[in-house]
Amino acid sequence: MDLRASIRAWIRHADDAYGGDLPVQAAGAIAVPARTEPQERASEPRGQAAPSVAADPGAAARVAPEPLTVTPPEVDLDRLDLPEDLDSLHRLVTTCRKCKLCDHRTQTVFGEGAGDARVLFVGEAPGAREDELGRPFVGPAGRLLTRIIENAMGLRRDEVYIANVNKCRPPGNRNPEPDEVAACLPFLHAQIRAVEPEVIVVLGRVAAHSLLGTHQSMGQLRGRELDLHGIPVVPTWHPAYLLRNEAAKADTWEDIKRVNRLLGRPEVPPRARPRS
Ligand code: SF4
Numbered sequence: 001m002d003l004r005a006s007i008r009a010w011i012r013h014a015d016d017a018y019g020g021d022l023p024v025q026a027a028g029a030i031a032v033p034a035r036t037e038p039q040e041r042a043s044e045p046r047g048q049a050a051p052s053v054a055a056d057p058g059a060a061a062r063v064a065p066e067p068l069t070v071t072p073p074e075v076d077l078d079r080l081d082l083p084e085d086l087d088s089l090h091r092l093v094t095t096c097r098k099c100k101l102c103d104h105r106t107q108t109v110f111g112e113g114a115g116d117a118r119v120l121f122v123g124e125a126p127g128a129r130e131d132e133l134g135r136p137f138v139g140p141a142g143r144l145l146t147r148i149i150e151n152a153m154g155l156r157r158d159e160v161y162i163a164n165v166n167k168c169r170p171p172g173n174r175n176p177e178p179d180e181v182a183a184c185l186p187f188l189h190a191q192i193r194a195v196e197p198e199v200i201v202v203l204g205r206v207a208a209h210s211l212l213g214t215h216q217s218m219g220q221l222r223g224r225e226l227d228l229h230g231i232p233v234v235p236t237w238h239p240a241y242l243l244r245n246e247a248a249k250a251d252t253w254e255d256i257k258r259v260n261r262l263l264g265r266p267e268v269p270p271r272a273r274p275r276s
Helices: 003-017 086-094 128-133 140-152 178-195 205-212 239-244 248-262
Strands: 119-123 161-164 199-203 226-228 231-236
Touching (some): 086 178, 119 205, 140 239, 140 248, 161 178, 199 248, 205 226, 205 231, 231 248, 239 248
Parallel strands (some): 119 199, 199 231
Antiparallel strands (some): 226 231
């Protein structure tokens, strides 16, 4: 396959992965809006990270990121005083009242997926639909995440693990506050200890800041070699942000290709087949 045909095939696959809404031009080139600098906003609705730094899908591969020091808070998993198995941990979380978010929840949203998943996705906190159903990522953003998992990673949703930093919905979909993050974060560390994923994908700025203990923008964090407990961490845009920002989908496609590489899988794996 020549280079042009290869690029067209790649674009077709990326377009499919995002439900046919990746900005693709007839000539086979990605539509590239004007480059914008990352801007952190003081207050963003859930799932909205900073605006995309660029829509050029090849930029991350061509330009080596500047060195960046991100030092996640040290957590000794061996000394974590929480159950080691997911079922016991889930039962504990269900009745947790360690922070004020318990006053607003319909129910806790622990997380779901394969207990031996190779990839663990982390969002910030449940939204209204998740609070109602007790499951993570089940609204429109969740459907996009499922498409990314199935079409860009070639995995079924039940083959990965999906969780949030906070297990209870913040009122009005505000961001979790620092004391709420601090109270709930040990549960996520315990989930990571139980699942032992090979890659952690962090969805959005709020989750990245909570988990990595940094205040860098997503534009600064994306594409960096980061790790937590010795596990590679790949920050990418929150699916809710992708639903509103077409250009950022190309960034996420690059991030997911990196996840596939870290897993030793083809960058563009075949789509997941439904469980028979
Ligand atoms: S958010 Fe976490 S720490 Fe706070 S009450 Fe819910 S489960 Fe407990």
